[in-house]
Amino acid sequence: xxxxxxxxxFFIWIFQFTEVDSSDKLKVWFEEHGLVWLENKDGSxxxxxxxxPQGKITAASPLTYAPIAMGERFTHTFSHVDADxxxxxxxxxxxQTRSILAYAFQDNGQFTxxxxxxxxxxxxxxxxxDWMTHVVYWTDAAYDVIxxxxxxxxxxxxxxxxxxxxxxxxxVVYPQKGYMYWTDNAVTNPRVMTSxxxxxxxxxxxxxxxxxxxxxxxxxxxxxxxxxFEAFDGTSRGITSVHIFLKNSNITMMTSQPIQGLAYxxxxxxxxxxxxxxxxxxxxxxxxxxxxLHAFASVNVTGDPRDVIYLSPERQPFxxxxxxxxxxxxxxxxxxxxxFCHCMHQDGERSLxxxxxxxxxxxxxxxxxxYTTKINFIEYEPRKFRKQIEPRQLLNTxxxxxxxxxxxxxxxxxFYEYHTNILKSVDTFSDSEPSVxxxxxxxxxxxAVDTSTHNVYWSDRKLSHIMVTSGNGTFPYILxxxxxxxxxxxxxxxxxxxxxxxxxxxxxxxxSLDGTGRTDLTPQTLEIRSIAIYAIAVDYDYD
Numbered sequence: 340x341x342x343x344x345x346x347x348x349f350f351i352w353i354f355q356f357t358e359v360d361s362s363d364k365l366k367v368w369f370e371e372h373g374l375v376w377l378e379n380k381d382g383s384x385x386x387x388x389x390x391x392p393q394g395k396i397t398a399a400s401p402l403t404y405a406p407i408a409m410g411e412r413f414t415h416t417f418s419h420v421d422a423d424x425x426x427x428x429x430x431x432x433x434x435q436t437r438s439i440l441a442y443a444f445q446d447n448g449q450f451t452x453x454x455x456x457x458x459x460x461x462x463x464x465x466x467x468x469d470w471m472t473h474v475v476y477w478t479d480a481a482y483d484v485i486x487x488x489x490x491x492x493x494x495x496x497x498x499x500x501x502x503x504x505x506x507x508x509x510x511v512v513y514p515q516k517g518y519m520y521w522t523d524n525a526v527t528n529p530r531v532m533t534s535x536x537x538x539x540x541x542x543x544x545x546x547x548x549x550x551x552x553x554x555x556x557x558x559x560x561x562x563x564x565x566x567x568f569e570a571f572d573g574t575s576r577g578i579t580s581v582h583i584f585l586k587n588s589n590i591t592m593m594t595s596q597p598i599q600g601l602a603y604x605x606x607x608x609x610x611x612x613x614x615x616x617x618x619x620x621x622x623x624x625x626x627x628x629x630x631x632l633h634a635f636a637s638v639n640v641t642g643d644p645r646d647v648i649y650l651s652p653e654r655q656p657f658x659x660x661x662x663x664x665x666x667x668x669x670x671x672x673x674x675x676x677x678x679f680c681h682c683m684h685q686d687g688e689r690s691l692x693x694x695x696x697x698x699x700x701x702x703x704x705x706x707x708x709x710y711t712t713k714i715n716f717i718e719y720e721p722r723k724f725r726k727q728i729e730p731r732q733l734l735n736t737x738x739x740x741x742x743x744x745x746x747x748x749x750x751x752x753x754f755y756e757y758h759t760n761i762l763k764s765v766d767t768f769s770d771s772e773p774s775v776x777x778x779x780x781x782x783x784x785x786x787a788v789d790t791s792t793h794n795v796y797w798s799d800r801k802l803s804h805i806m807v808t809s810g811n812g813t814f815p816y817i818l819x820x821x822x823x824x825x826x827x828x829x830x831x832x833x834x835x836x837x838x839x840x841x842x843x844x845x846x847x848x849x850x851s852l853d854g855t856g857r858t859d860l861t862p863q864t865l866e867i868r869s870i871a872i873y874a875i876a877v878d879y880d881y882d
Contacts, residue, residue, distance in 0.1 A: 380642030
């Protein structure tokens with residue numbers, strides 16, 4: 340049975356980190372090979388970055404690291420980290436605030452932080468990000484469960500695996516094949532486990548026998564798992580590797596120090612041992628069954644290092660997220676090349692397929708109401724197109740509609756009736772009557788919806804401001820005031836950004852969705868200074 344955890348989240352986002360690096364360095368951080376680890380220095384948390392040269396690293400290679408961002412003292416204590424490289428998002432476990440937090444970094448060096456889930460236990464020991472579906476997984480040994488939350492649906496976590504776990508610890512995901520792997524660290528039953536990303540087909544992959552795994556990483560090219568281990572009596576410790584399909588025998592290398600972090604990269608492994616970042620070469624035998632690790636370099640770290648990960652666009656190949664078109668009310672997860680949904684109140688094996696929305700065409704205002712063409716244009720040749728283009732009325736309205744926007748996760752349309760000066764909404768999956776969202780209107784020029792929080796934004800050209808409210812019209816708030824004839828409006832949920840234009844200044848502007856960090860983008864695109872911008876659209880796949 341699927342369990343659900345709900346916490347209502349509105350439009351107050353927390354900014355407690357400081358950017359400490361240039362935009363050029365930030366691009367290198369995500370677009371080139373490198374290591375990132377967490378570091379606690381005198382109560383402040385750092386994202387530390389070590390750029391790695393291409394090819395084989397040697398002891399003579401320059402290995403210098405620099406912080407990407409740092410936090411206010413004593414506000415966070417991060418224990419584990421993973422990343423979505425394409426999305427430039429870091430996800431961390433914060434044991435101090437008991438939260439799963441996301442940090443979306445921008446090319447200009449700025450970032451936005453928001454809580455993905457608040458109220459975790461004190462025994463969250465591992466985290467992993469599926470960069471294809473944007474689902475974040477974590478283990479919780481207090482309740483013996485693995486949970487997941489979609490980045491687009493903060494604080495709506497679901498239990499992915501709840502049976503057969505015994506003190507789950509580290510976790511990794513394999514999105515290309517639809518698998519996840521984790522370690523169970525119970526004294527009586529230590530082991531490496533596997534299931535698909537939907538939590539089905541849970542199996543024991545490898546039994547550990549009197550040792551517990553402290554960290555887990557994966558070589559996607561060779562499809563091998565690596566984990567660091569320590570005997571329960573403390574007499575031995577080391578690193579073990581095994582093929583995910585058990586094709587080759589497992590190989591173990593003993594180490595002298597406990598390992599707190601482990602990351603595989605380019606036939607090399609990085610570990611955190613006794614306050615140091617150590618690098619090993621992975622040497623493969625002729626039959627690919629003989630593995631040895633050769634230590635060749637170490638980096639002295641001034642603070643207290645925590646988890647370490649390897650970042651490279653080659654490690655996380657881009658793939659379109661088919662779950663974006665799912666009407667599943669819970670999590671949509673990839674499972675063996677097929678998209679499955681975690682749906683509310685569905686028992687058993689949860690095999691409901693992720694269906695597309697009720698229509699995949701467009702919605703537009705025309706005379707006496709809202710209309711839709713219930714097609715996807717790219718699926719039809721020009722000759723067949725005319726037969727499919729006939730619009731269908733979705734809603735009859737008494738007055739003209741001047742602006743509209745959709746929340747495709749809620750299957751809801753928001754629209755502005757010009758003569759009545761009312762902002763309304765209507766569901767598209769039922770015959771429900773439109774409901775009033777706001778009457779505090781001068782004249783709306785554009786509407787936009789944050790599909791992560793379901794908050795609604797609109798620009799008001801008469802009142803010279805931008806408003807925001809929750810999806811049902813509660814908690815209205817003036818986000819920006821004193822604007823110079825605001826017109827176009829757009830939201831980019833994955834980056835937590837709001838974009839708008841002002842006809843008076845002929846400018847293009849951006850801020851965070853909570854109104855902070857207002858930036859004039861016009862100097863960066865001087866060619867638009869002479870243009871009046873009346874509409875903005877966002878490509879969600881490529882930002």
